[in-house]
Amino acid sequence: MTWIRGLDRLSLAGLAVLALLVGAALAGTLLGVGGAQDAIVGPRLAPPDGQWPLGTDQLGRSMLPRVLAGIGTTLLLSAVAVAVTATASTLLGLVAGYRGGWVGEVVLRGVDVLYAFPTIVLAILVAAVLGPGRSATLASIVLVTVPLMTRLVKVAAETVARRDFVTSALISGASHRYVLARHVLPNVAGTVAVQGTYALSVGILVEGGLSFLGFGVQPPASSLGALIQQGGIYLLAAPWLLVWPGMVLVAAVLAITVFGDGLRDRLEPRDSRALK
Amino acid sequence: PTVTPVAPGLLAIADPAAPPGGVLELQIPIDTGAASGLDPQLADVAVSWQLMSLVYETLVVIGPGFRIEPGLAVSWETPSPTEYVFHLREGVTFANGRPMDAADVVGSLERLLAGPGVWATQVGPVASVAAVDDRTVRVVLDRPYTPFLAALANTPAAVLPMREIAAGTVDPATTMLGTGPFVAEFHRQDVLWRFARRPGYWAPARPAADKIIVSIVPQESTRIAALQNQSADFAVLGNVDAPQLLAGVRGVVALPQATTDFYYLMLNNNAPGGKFADPRVRTAVNIAMDRTQIAAVATAGLGTPTGVTPAGLPDACDPAALPSATADLDEARRLLAEAGATDLSFTLTAFSTEPAPAVAQVIQQNLARIGVRVTIQQLDEGSWAGAVYGEVPARFDAALSWFAGYADAGMVAQWWKPEQAQFNIGFMAPDAGLTAAVDTALAAPEGPGRPVALRELCAAVDRDAQMIPLVTRPVVVGYRADAVSPTVFATEGYGNVLRRAADFRVLGR
Amino acid sequence: MRLIGWWARRVASAAATLTLVSILIFAASRLMPGGFAEVVLGPFATPEQQAEVSARYGLDRGVVEQYGLWLAAVLRGDLGTSMISGEPVTVEFLLRMPVTVELTLLGVAAAAVIGVPLGIVTAVRAGGRGGAAGRLAGGIGVSVPEFVLGSLVVFVFSRFALGLTIGGYRPLDEDVGANLRSIVLPAAVLAFFAVAVTARTTRDAVMGVLVEPYITAAVARGDSPFTIVVRHVLRNAAMPVLVVLTTITAYLLGGAVIVEYLFNLPGVGSYVVAAVGRRDYAVVQAGVLLAAAVFVVLNMLVDAATGVLDPRLGSAGEAR
Amino acid sequence: MTVLLHVEALVVEYGSGDGTVRALDGAELVVEEGATVGVVGESGSGKSTLGAAVGGLLPAAARTVAGDVRVGGVSVAAMTPLQRRAMRRDQLGYVFQEPIGALDPTMRIGRQLGHVLRGQGRAAVLDWLERVALRDPARVAAAYPHQLSGGMAQRVAIAMAMASEPALLIADEPTAALDSEVREEVLDLVFTLAAGAGTAILWLSHDLPAVAKRCSRVAVMYGGRVVESGPAAEVLVAPRHPYTAALRRSVPSAAGRGERLVPVPGQPPVLTGAAVGCAFAPRCPAVLEPCTVDRPPLVGDLDRDVLCHLPAPVGAAR
Amino acid sequence: MTPVLELDDVSVTFRMGGPLRRTSIRAIRGVSLRVDPGETLGLVGESGSGKTTTSAVALGLRAPTSGTVRFDGSPFPRRRRALAGRMQAVLQHPQWSLDPRMRIGASVAEPLAVLGGGDTAPQVAESLAEVGLDPSFAQRYPHQLSGGQRQRASIARALITRPPFLVFDEAVSALDVSVQAQILNLIRDLQEAHGFAALFISHDLGAVRYVADRIAVMRRGEIVETADAAVFYERPAHEYSQRLLEAL
Ligand SMILES: Nc1ncnc2c1ncn2[C@@H]1O[C@H](COP(=O)(O)OP(=O)(O)OP(=O)(O)O)[C@@H](O)[C@H]1O
Ligand SMILES: Nc1ncnc2c1ncn2[C@@H]1O[C@H](COP(=O)(O)OP(=O)(O)OP(=O)(O)O)[C@@H](O)[C@H]1O
Ligand SMILES: [Mg+2]
Numbered sequence A: 001m002t003w004i005r006g007l008d009r010l011s012l013a014g015l016a017v018l019a020l021l022v023g024a025a026l027a028g029t030l031l032g033v034g035g036a037q038d039a040i041v042g043p044r045l046a047p048p049d050g051q052w053p054l055g056t057d058q059l060g061r062s063m064l065p066r067v068l069a070g071i072g073t074t075l076l077l078s079a080v081a082v083a084v085t086a087t088a089s090t091l092l093g094l095v096a097g098y099r100g101g102w103v104g105e106v107v108l109r110g111v112d113v114l115y116a117f118p119t120i121v122l123a124i125l126v127a128a129v130l131g132p133g134r135s136a137t138l139a140s141i142v143l144v145t146v147p148l149m150t151r152l153v154k155v156a157a158e159t160v161a162r163r164d165f166v167t168s169a170l171i172s173g174a175s176h177r178y179v180l181a182r183h184v185l186p187n188v189a190g191t192v193a194v195q196g197t198y199a200l201s202v203g204i205l206v207e208g209g210l211s212f213l214g215f216g217v218q219p220p221a222s223s224l225g226a227l228i229q230q231g232g233i234y235l236l237a238a239p240w241l242l243v244w245p246g247m248v249l250v251a252a253v254l255a256i257t258v259f260g261d262g263l264r265d266r267l268e269p270r271d272s273r274a275l276k
Numbered sequence B: 001p002t003v004t005p006v007a008p009g010l011l012a013i014a015d016p017a018a019p020p021g022g023v024l025e026l027q028i029p030i031d032t033g034a035a036s037g038l039d040p041q042l043a044d045v046a047v048s049w050q051l052m053s054l055v056y057e058t059l060v061v062i063g064p065g066f067r068i069e070p071g072l073a074v075s076w077e078t079p080s081p082t083e084y085v086f087h088l089r090e091g092v093t094f095a096n097g098r099p100m101d102a103a104d105v106v107g108s109l110e111r112l113l114a115g116p117g118v119w120a121t122q123v124g125p126v127a128s129v130a131a132v133d134d135r136t137v138r139v140v141l142d143r144p145y146t147p148f149l150a151a152l153a154n155t156p157a158a159v160l161p162m163r164e165i166a167a168g169t170v171d172p173a174t175t176m177l178g179t180g181p182f183v184a185e186f187h188r189q190d191v192l193w194r195f196a197r198r199p200g201y202w203a204p205a206r207p208a209a210d211k212i213i214v215s216i217v218p219q220e221s222t223r224i225a226a227l228q229n230q231s232a233d234f235a236v237l238g239n240v241d242a243p244q245l246l247a248g249v250r251g252v253v254a255l256p257q258a259t260t261d262f263y264y265l266m267l268n269n270n271a272p273g274g275k276f277a278d279p280r281v282r283t284a285v286n287i288a289m290d291r292t293q294i295a296a297v298a299t300a301g302l303g304t305p306t307g308v309t310p311a312g313l314p315d316a317c318d319p320a321a322l323p324s325a326t327a328d329l330d331e332a333r334r335l336l337a338e339a340g341a342t343d344l345s346f347t348l349t350a351f352s353t354e355p356a357p358a359v360a361q362v363i364q365q366n367l368a369r370i371g372v373r374v375t376i377q378q379l380d381e382g383s384w385a386g387a388v389y390g391e392v393p394a395r396f397d398a399a400l401s402w403f404a405g406y407a408d409a410g411m412v413a414q415w416w417k418p419e420q421a422q423f424n425i426g427f428m429a430p431d432a433g434l435t436a437a438v439d440t441a442l443a444a445p446e447g448p449g450r451p452v453a454l455r456e457l458c459a460a461v462d463r464d465a466q467m468i469p470l471v472t473r474p475v476v477v478g479y480r481a482d483a484v485s486p487t488v489f490a491t492e493g494y495g496n497v498l499r500r501a502a503d504f505r506v507l508g509r
Numbered sequence C: 001m002r003l004i005g006w007w008a009r010r011v012a013s014a015a016a017t018l019t020l021v022s023i024l025i026f027a028a029s030r031l032m033p034g035g036f037a038e039v040v041l042g043p044f045a046t047p048e049q050q051a052e053v054s055a056r057y058g059l060d061r062g063v064v065e066q067y068g069l070w071l072a073a074v075l076r077g078d079l080g081t082s083m084i085s086g087e088p089v090t091v092e093f094l095l096r097m098p099v100t101v102e103l104t105l106l107g108v109a110a111a112a113v114i115g116v117p118l119g120i121v122t123a124v125r126a127g128g129r130g131g132a133a134g135r136l137a138g139g140i141g142v143s144v145p146e147f148v149l150g151s152l153v154v155f156v157f158s159r160f161a162l163g164l165t166i167g168g169y170r171p172l173d174e175d176v177g178a179n180l181r182s183i184v185l186p187a188a189v190l191a192f193f194a195v196a197v198t199a200r201t202t203r204d205a206v207m208g209v210l211v212e213p214y215i216t217a218a219v220a221r222g223d224s225p226f227t228i229v230v231r232h233v234l235r236n237a238a239m240p241v242l243v244v245l246t247t248i249t250a251y252l253l254g255g256a257v258i259v260e261y262l263f264n265l266p267g268v269g270s271y272v273v274a275a276v277g278r279r280d281y282a283v284v285q286a287g288v289l290l291a292a293a294v295f296v297v298l299n300m301l302v303d304a305a306t307g308v309l310d311p312r313l314g315s316a317g318e319a320r
Numbered sequence D: 001m002t003v004l005l006h007v008e009a010l011v012v013e014y015g016s017g018d019g020t021v022r023a024l025d026g027a028e029l030v031v032e033e034g035a036t037v038g039v040v041g042e043s044g045s046g047k048s049t050l051g052a053a054v055g056g057l058l059p060a061a062a063r064t065v066a067g068d069v070r071v072g073g074v075s076v077a078a079m080t081p082l083q084r085r086a087m088r089r090d091q092l093g094y095v096f097q098e099p100i101g102a103l104d105p106t107m108r109i110g111r112q113l114g115h116v117l118r119g120q121g122r123a124a125v126l127d128w129l130e131r132v133a134l135r136d137p138a139r140v141a142a143a144y145p146h147q148l149s150g151g152m153a154q155r156v157a158i159a160m161a162m163a164s165e166p167a168l169l170i171a172d173e174p175t176a177a178l179d180s181e182v183r184e185e186v187l188d189l190v191f192t193l194a195a196g197a198g199t200a201i202l203w204l205s206h207d208l209p210a211v212a213k214r215c216s217r218v219a220v221m222y223g224g225r226v227v228e229s230g231p232a233a234e235v236l237v238a239p240r241h242p243y244t245a246a247l248r249r250s251v252p253s254a255a256g257r258g259e260r261l262v263p264v265p266g267q268p269p270v271l272t273g274a275a276v277g278c279a280f281a282p283r284c285p286a287v288l289e290p291c292t293v294d295r296p297p298l299v300g301d302l303d304r305d306v307l308c309h310l311p312a313p314v315g316a317a318r
Numbered sequence E: 001m002t003p004v005l006e007l008d009d010v011s012v013t014f015r016m017g018g019p020l021r022r023t024s025i026r027a028i029r030g031v032s033l034r035v036d037p038g039e040t041l042g043l044v045g046e047s048g049s050g051k052t053t054t055s056a057v058a059l060g061l062r063a064p065t066s067g068t069v070r071f072d073g074s075p076f077p078r079r080r081r082a083l084a085g086r087m088q089a090v091l092q093h094p095q096w097s098l099d100p101r102m103r104i105g106a107s108v109a110e111p112l113a114v115l116g117g118g119d120t121a122p123q124v125a126e127s128l129a130e131v132g133l134d135p136s137f138a139q140r141y142p143h144q145l146s147g148g149q150r151q152r153a154s155i156a157r158a159l160i161t162r163p164p165f166l167v168f169d170e171a172v173s174a175l176d177v178s179v180q181a182q183i184l185n186l187i188r189d190l191q192e193a194h195g196f197a198a199l200f201i202s203h204d205l206g207a208v209r210y211v212a213d214r215i216a217v218m219r220r221g222e223i224v225e226t227a228d229a230a231v232f233y234e235r236p237a238h239e240y241s242q243r244l245l246e247a248l
């Protein structure tokens, strides 16, 4: 856990917020805090009070368990998706940037193909072909986020691959796999950290966007994107529909983002030079 | 939320004192989009009827409270239950200036009946159409068919310029040439329609507005916003809470308009695993439906429970008296046990347009009460249609949709006859008793016998439970009272909020 | 010589990419459940009607044959006919291009003009208070989903219009003022995210450059931070930023669907999405292919820029 | 002669992840205007740190614990950022130890040099490249840094530093990558130019003879301190500090084939805090009791300063 | 006896400049040299004369434009991995030859790790000590080292596996005389103990004299003289060699 030590205060705050959210999601799904998220329990659009701490939604369901479940769904979905994206993009980007040649060309073109599909159209096609729901959302997020990350990892890997320390390792007889794992990967890790957290926010956005267009998680399951999408229109009449999930979502992405930036800085052992 | 009508059957009446002229900015969620083009006879969705009704007119029209009123026919007689004689209005011309005559009427009806359009079914068992003279048309039916006039009042039965069509100078699929108050000046698919006042319209001083600009705005919140910031004068809203959402906005009126359209639940007789082949299972599901809750929760109380005769239409049956409504949940559980389906679980396929997902979720909760687990599958309309209508036999478990309820209590029941409504054949097994009940109801003449026949019909549909009517589908009509003075019906049968568009007055801001 | 060879290879691979895209989009559009016939003709259509429409658009032929015919037509420059409107797809796209192009230009311009400097400033100030504030600002930019921000903007500005139009688009050649009033809010919503993403990537790239000894050397020469950034940092950090800007361009050109919906802009994105919904195959296929073509060209330029920006990458001959 | 650079009891520490490293432990140095001062010392003795401290160029991880650096009488630490920048621009010129890294990899040499020359044109650029003994100036100007050999890059770096005509040139091993012929040529140039322009030179190097040959004064560093300083010739011929003496003995060129080189025995210190006694004590052949416990005082004699408990007398070779 | 390394009439041409002003430089021309087992070849010459380029060819890092290279009697294999453990190099720029994100200990241990070594810590400490670095340096990152310390870390890294062939490119140029002496002694001791062959590139004729058995002199991309060390230092044949020795 030594890496935590090197983080700055902002990143630690981000990490704390994330931990809090994960805790809340677990409380909701495992401990059943707030009751069943899909049960119609009260009047529609009731404001927060003792009985429904966060109010009720447009079907008269308590918002508390829905928000908690939404955190769980969204975090899990995007985390899994980003893990997949990060792994895939890193592998592909390393191959394209380090190996180069026709293999790299093929990888890049393959990624370009995905890239070439307009984001939402791609997501919708995936949802339409796979049938909407979690797996389609997951696949969409991955397909949408892989290209950018792959390209950026490629750019970073390309530069690293020309450095003398890679040459040295190769002279030592290091396998390409060794070089990739020990030299190139750590040197692109900052990029992966930044892009990974970016992908996470894109993932959340795609999830929400799909919900917005009706291709997201299936009702009555709850996700932050779906909650926000459905609550958006009630901004004035029943603000609690939008405010809770909105705040949580923004907090989550913000936490992830500052944490990612902090991680990136942490992964850079050299001092940055103040230009002053 | 209830709105007190300003007159029987009307939520608002255009102020005749307001000066004529002006441009009306209107927003609706979707455009006509039929591959068949602009031919009104092939139009089968309400939005097409609505837009085309600005250009085309019918012999008779629907008035407040579903009264049949004169349209292009000034009057009519029914010498016998199977005979209708229409006297055409004088001075009616098509937009190209040619006067309309009986040949146009006869030709239009014959074309409709011979064509592939679905409305031919609704117009009924027409035996012959003939021009008695230049101003008189006689229609003979095979057997009594009470909804005949109501069916004639809808856009697909509009009078087309048959002479031009026959001569090939006008293709109704691409050109709109009617007798109506407006002409379509411009159309860009999914973006905009521009209708302009037609000089030479038969009714004096109408239409009041110079222009109607119809923007297609799929996003509900955008339409609401447009009303707020005055970029739209009039908008059709789908969100059931729209009246509440617009409550505080100065100048904006949001009227919940009842319609006869209603949501219904399809239980696929051919469902994989034979889940719904047993009528007892279907009945159990039907019993578990809490229509009151669906109406209260999913439609915010704007919709009402309904049987197959749409609530709100004259003579419609009382949904509370349906067999399923009077049975209790224990009965449902017992039926399930009898059918050996105690751990029933199925997928409910719904499209994603609000409030369908809400209805599906209440259904899910309803069924949980009798231990049935429902998984909701929310699809885009294309995939939904593919899943429900794409294959025969159909492979979905259950699906949610809505029918337009039309302007007569018996009409929609036609779709409960799969031999006639071909699209149902994939999931619905024909039932002779049900078919007979439908035919009886359709033939029952106005009078005390008709409610009885319709009640019978409702019960038959309820027992059959292959397509279970649930609640009516409301819309909200929003407009800026400082910009327009419209006429709004309290209940619509053909989803036509522009029914009296010629009366709408544009107010100077 | 080598250059010509490079471009030839690049064009060939671009063509391959586009071919693959065409196959994928064709396959995807046919794999979507629900066919054109069911969707557009509706449940009431008779089998004869469906057959007639299928025949009219060649949907009754084998899939491979359909693909072949389509590809042949595309190569001739014929993108087909929209089954919904009956208009040539090319015309439909041309009508919707101005909105999309305008949004794209504004969005990318904002990303470049605001995002890049913001990223540089937060990197240069990293560690300081300004850096943390910049990080938070950038973070908020990527945290607020388009549909949330868009809804909020629509809502707020529908109450307090401030002379800005919500919904609807006025063409530029019709009335410049009205055009700007109708486009500024949606562009701002798009730019919000674009700026944040660009800023973050720029920050990352710039921080990577700032640790390099040649920056120290420049500091030692007494160059001002501004000079150093302009002379040394920009170019060395340019590649990732360029990649992100291309992505943003591609994303916006492909259609900012949600914003188009929210602000009711007749752009390409919502058109294609609607076409997906209605299984208007020709439009879907053409839309994706056009977006892909633009993107592939952009990418080709970026790849060409790689060699220019980093001369080390241009050199060949090293054995690996 | 006025004092241009005064390093006063400078203590610099690097805070690395696991504890701190003390790179300068009270270094003292004076450079007068136009003087040429060679700082020699073992690898790791703090030469580069000292050089960086002069320009306020220490990395963020470095901390100035005590002491002061004054350029032209003004404390570098007390300068405003603007003043510091002006000082670097107008008074200082740097040649860094690893020249290729100091060149922007994405910019042609000609342009980089051109920037320093502030728009004096291409002719000036080529002229400077020619002066530092680069054979094909046009090609070098058109080249990117990675297309140069190590020695070529180093010469470019020298050209860039000299081109700005600084008051003080801080050159960190400026000729380490040059062959003897070129080295002489370049050093001739640098020292001639410096003499002409009145530029003071602070030459950080490990090569005592080479430095002594060119510079008027040398300062010998060990363990973060300047342990001996004085006129070059005298220090070389008659070192007063045992380390200087040891340094003088282990010149490889002095040993022929087959002979064994004599390095200074033992390892250089790695300081984590102030050295308790004399940092050289563990390796010193003449170590005394106090050497390990007391920090040696500065012993000044004529122009020869030395930090030692038992300095050799002036003139007497060790 | 097969030479460890044999360059036969090797030339390397670089292309430079944009597409419009393309020029090419012949960095080395017709270079032929060989290094026998156990022998150190000193490669000296003017800055920019092509020494590093020659070493890149010798290490199989750069394919020659013309001519042939043989390592241990055969051309370089397509897969470098086949050469694992058979050569090491100290590259000219120590700053770049160490991974900035890897601690010195790991960098130095790398050749061992590549060969699949177990616990490398003791060997790393020993290797660091050999080049005069305190064991605590294993925990540092390259940027936390002085220039000379980095160079020594590179040397430690190259020597840790005692490979049969080594290339030193200006390996001792940044070192003070004392450390230089230590390193040169080390190289000689190891060579006696393990008998490796080496290509020792330097412009420092003094250092070269101390370790090299034979000397090759490069100038403007060509080898102008090759001679036994003893002979060379006594009677340099080429006029350029004479000049070089004069400046010593
Ligand atoms: N990648 C490259 N592209 C173009 N020219 C190059 C490249 N690398 C080296 N050169 C040129 O080749 C020549 C030989 O360079 P090399 O690095 O081999 O010299 P060297 O003998 O090692 O010199 P030094 O002692 O200064 O390091 C030089 O003129 C250099 O400019
Ligand atoms: N960033 C750093 N973090 C920790 N220690 C450092 C850092 N930079 C330098 N050092 C240490 O400080 C001491 C002085 O380093 P400096 O670079 O000044 O030495 P030097 O005299 O220039 O040596 P060389 O001749 O090898 O270049 C060294 O022991 C070095 O390991
Ligand atoms: Mg140094």
Ligand SMILES: [Mg+2]
Pocket (backbone or CB within 6 Å): D149, D150, D151, E051, E052, E053, E092, E169
């Ligand atoms: Mg070299």
